[in-house]
Amino acid sequence: MTKTQERDLHRWVKGLHGMNLEPLEVTMNLNVPGERGEAPQTVPVLLPHEIIDAVWHAGALQFGRSMTGGFGDVAMAQFWDHCSQQEEWKDHPCLKDPSILRSRLLPICLHVDGAEFYTNSEVMVWSLQSLFSNGHV
Numbered sequence: 001m002t003k004t005q006e007r008d009l010h011r012w013v014k015g016l017h018g019m020n021l022e023p024l025e026v027t028m029n030l031n032v033p034g035e036r037g038e039a040p041q042t043v044p045v046l047l048p049h050e051i052i053d054a055v056w057h058a059g060a061l062q063f064g065r066s067m068t069g070g071f072g073d074v075a076m077a078q079f080w081d082h083c084s085q086q087e088e089w090k091d092h093p094c095l096k097d098p099s100i101l102r103s104r105l106l107p108i109c110l111h112v113d114g115a116e117f118y119t120n121s122e123v124m125v126w127s128l129q130s131l132f133s134n135g136h137v
Helices: 003-017 048-057 060-068 073-084
Strands: 024-031 038-045 108-116 122-130
Touching: 048 060, 048 108, 060 122
Parallel strands: none
Antiparallel strands: 024 038, 108 122
């Protein structure tokens, strides 16, 4: 994605949900088509905690749709109580710490995949979603 495309994406998101997200510019050594070996490339990155904060500040309706799926505190706590009984989850640090309110704990799923937005412009795309959300958010 070019800087212009990235800028246009942020303008669209800001107008759509009132989110004010600024990407962090990270320089990484990457294999670049047409060049030998790795070369430093600047990559715009949206940090997960900043995305969640922007969704929170977009309002209760947007946060509920994107992060809690309309589930209330009781349902969220019940979900985590169920997880704490599962073998693969029972020793998770968040479930063992009594100071963490299960009714306020969001289960976040991270996904990465390659995507081609324009011809010969494949990029790696990370996405995040709350397990409570429903549909495309």
